[in-house]
Amino acid sequence: MRWQALPLLAGFAVVALIITARAILAEAQIADRDASREAIEAQQTLSSLLSLAQDAETGQRGYLLTGEKNYLLPYQHAVEALPALLKRVDEMFPVGSDRAQQVAGIKDALARKQAELAETIRLYDTGNTAKALDIVRGGRGKLDMDQIRANIDAIRRIDGANLAARAERMEQIEGWLRIGSFAALLGIFLLGIYTIRQSSRRFREVAAAQDALSAKNAALLNEIDTREKAESQLRQVQKMEAVGQLTGGIAHDFNNMLAVITSAMNLAQRKLARGEHDVQSFVEAAADAAARAANLTARLLAFSRQQPLAPQIVDANRLVTGMSNLLRRTLGHAIEIETVLAGGLWKTHADPNQVENAIINLAVNARDAMDEEGKLTIETANCHLDEAYAAAHPEVKAGQYVMIAVTDTGAGMAADIMAKAFEPFFTTKPATKGTGLGLSQVFGFVKQSGGHVKIYSEPGEGTTIRIYLPRFTGPEEAAPPVKTGGRSDVPATETVLLVEDDARVRASTVAALLELGYTVIEAAGGDEALEKLGQNAAIALMLTDIVMPGMNGRQLAERARKHSPSLKVVFMTGFTRNAVVHNGVLDHDVHFIAKPFTLEQLEAKLRDALA
Template identity: 75%
Template sequence: MRRQSLPLVIGFAVLALIVGARAVLVESQRANRVAARQAIEYQDALSGLLSLAQDAEIGQRGYLLTGEKSYLEPYRQAVEPIPGQLARIDGMTAPDDERTLQVSHIKEALSQKQAELAETIALYDQGNATKALELVRAGQGKAAMDEIRASMDAIRRIGAATIAARDEHTDQVEAWLRIGSLAALLAIFLLGAYTIRESRCRFREVAVAQEELMHKNIALGNEIRTREKAESQIRQMQKMEAVGQLTGGIAHDFNNMLAVIISAMNLAQRKLARGENDIAKFIEAATDAATRAANLTARLLAFSRQQPLAPQIVDTNRLVTGMSDLLRRALGETIRIETVLAGGLWKTHADPSQIENAILNLAVNARDAMGDDGKLTIETANSHLDDDYAATNAEVTAGQYVMIAVSDTGTGMSQEVMAKAFEPFFTTKPVNKGTGLGLSQVFGFVKQSGGHVKIYSEPGEGTTIKIYLPRFFGPEEAAGPVARGDNLAAPVTETILVVEDDARVRASTTDAMRELGYTVIHTASGQEALQMLAENPAVALLFTDIVMPVMNGRKLAEAAIERMPQLKVIFTTGFTRNAVVHNGVLDHDVHFLAKPFTIEQLGAKLREVLDAST
């Protein structure tokens, strides 16, 4: 028995060694991530300190050049937080940290800079403007700022070198672990071969019982496969729910977009400070990055089934027919498009704009899979999903559905790709060719609408994705295709009341409406808004944020309409689970515009509501 158990003991020991080595590697990688995050936070703190110093300098220069006291307010707002920011940096710097020397240089240079700023302002206040400007031109302040930037660059180099050293050490550990794993696998294989040879001598003694055992093993294997299939479905459902709550996949895309915005704005600020006005390309880059960030947020909300929907009774055949021009522009002339529309198609109750987005997402994915040539088929049909189908597919309720199928003649998908196709940020496309959120958005919308989506595909044989939306039972007239991009230029005369508790958002919204030609009054709270309505009976529309302290937007709208029954209302917010959205669906007769929005979207929504009949 000892000879029999020896190979097993050795095998378990080898496995334990592999697991332990892997644990060491994982811990090392975790430590690297922590160090990288701390380095980023440290750089953010230094960047904030530099920004404060620059803001103080800008305020001082503005005051010296113009004599306007208003420039001293930004100067004071920048100077006051500097001690707190230095304390934060000190708290993040260990006593034995090699960055300590550079931090002390920054403190000394910053102290000199603050002294120079304070002295020039004092001289100017005493009426000695010439002496103040001579002190600025002497270059002591510039030298101090250069010293600050040089020290910060040195700190960045130190941080980068530390992280690089950690990564190099981790790579070495991983290389040795790989070699050790291969050697361990070879040892396990040899031990297995030895054990098999020894076991054959003893299997002859149980030949009679082997056949019965084999039959039992077959039955057990069938049961295991059945259970594994059910467990796989449960794990997939849990994983899809969990992924909707994670933010790890968002970090990469958002950091790239924020990097573009921050860089563009910093460059624009520097050029403006130098009196240069060629900043259009920086503004365009920042706007494009912000738009992509807004689209990313919308797609994530769709996947997590938390986007506000405006469902209507939809004639799917009519909607698909109305999309022909849009699909032709999106796919190009080289892709052949065919529609197969079922006669007597049932109606469904869903958001028509989201149905269009889902079909468009599937069509664009199909185009990418087909390349420059191929055929796209869009088919509609009445479908019944029975109890057997519902039992083998998660989150499916048996019943009648309207089916929309999008098929292509592209490269197809493997089973492994299909298993991950609906996961956010998963994509097989090359870098910068896809975000991995198109199918995730389709999945979230269909599930939020009570439907089902299924992929049928094989490598080299193309792909068919079927969307099942619940059948609607009722006589209501179906909605037509969603209008896109209507921009009717017409003079505007209405007065709008904007209610927004965030001062920056309120200012930008007000400026956008005035740019569109409207007369705008604004306030920060619901109580002030009611008072302004009483003083301005000519207000035609209330544009209010939903999430506000004391009185939220819904309560404000109810109180305002009670006083002015003809008042139109548009709600806006970045995200809300209540007030005007319940179970993911907008309340009846509610006009809603999600933040962030463009001036064009704002203008279209304002005209839609103002021109609507009461």
């Protein structure tokens, strides 16, 4: 193999020598052009110097002959221009150069000439015309001009000799280079013939190997295509299994709650039919099941990002503990879940539903990274991010944080994947398995809450995602008073306008309002409500559904307040998108009650709105 490479190496060496020689020649040519340009500029400068001297002499003679000041203009221009031109001469011909002697002779002669011109003009101006003309006739000025011309001619001869010698050297170099280039080209031609013959032989060998490789590659591509189709079908089946598992878990919980409600109501009806009135336990059981169903609905809305943001003081330990069952149903039994909760954990101020949603998102991502089998660890801790950490992460504010970490035993992530993990719609999952919005939603919520999120991962070592929420240091919020039942001690006397498009919900809400002591006027929609509001000035409060056909609750409230500015409004709904929620947070000073609600919750909300 070493001997086979020698011709190629020799060819490269020859080419390198030619290129090097050409580069040297090019540099020499550039130097020659620069020298020629400098010589031309020097000749032009010296010619300009001689021209100025001649102009000065012409002006002086014209003035001496005529006495007219106008004839002195060439002389005066020369006197003004000569200093700058002499400075340029000094720069072009430094002391020690091969033309320094001639330049010195030019400057001496020019100085004497200038002195003579100035002296004759001065004598003429003072009336000594005859003496001035005698100096001119004396021939001293002519000798100085002849000396200037002689030195300029000497410099031109020196420059010409230098340029001729340089040209001769360049011609010799080019001759040797032509001979060398011809020899090199001949060698390259011979090497080319040898290389072509060798390449033809090797090409035949490669072609044979390529044919064999193509056959194997075609078989491999066919196998890959078959495997990809099988994997796509498997992912679709897994997706449907995940949806079915989540749906089954939700249906299971709702069926349990409905079973309690149905059983309790049936037993209560039978006892009442027999004239027995000890049905309190059945009513309480049904009410408790309904409350748990409402809580599950609220969790589902938070999971689907349809819940308005309502920050509260959050105990992360209690929140994680309360999510255990939901996580197990969501992730499946193949995922082992471990919680490591810190003692003395600080409180944080965030929307608990969104914190739950963030943990669920991270857990689902972890499940997918573990191929739905592995160990998931949820950890809480008190953390302090110092100034050094904040300097390395400009978006982070140094301080105390509550940390919630989710760790999996999955495949891990490379550095380039981690850098893009929080970008919206970025995902390494197939299109049928994820949208890439889960981690970006977590990132946005944490940043809105003034926190920080960080990924720690290595390929093959699993992943840890840590959420840092700011520590809450304010006073604990007092829990609202919980009423145990019955009506308020102060009887309700106000008139309430109830607006609800669902007849059954409207009927039950009317009964609840009457039970609380209110006078009730009901309407099935916005137009009817505005009509009744205009007919009855005693209406103090409007309780309206938000989601209604035609005019929604917010639009109705705005039109109603134009008619009655002092009208109090309470909104109610089981789901709302933007009517009273903006940027994910309930609008300021909006009274809102979520369906379903208890009689006590309704009473408290109306009292609060009317206060």
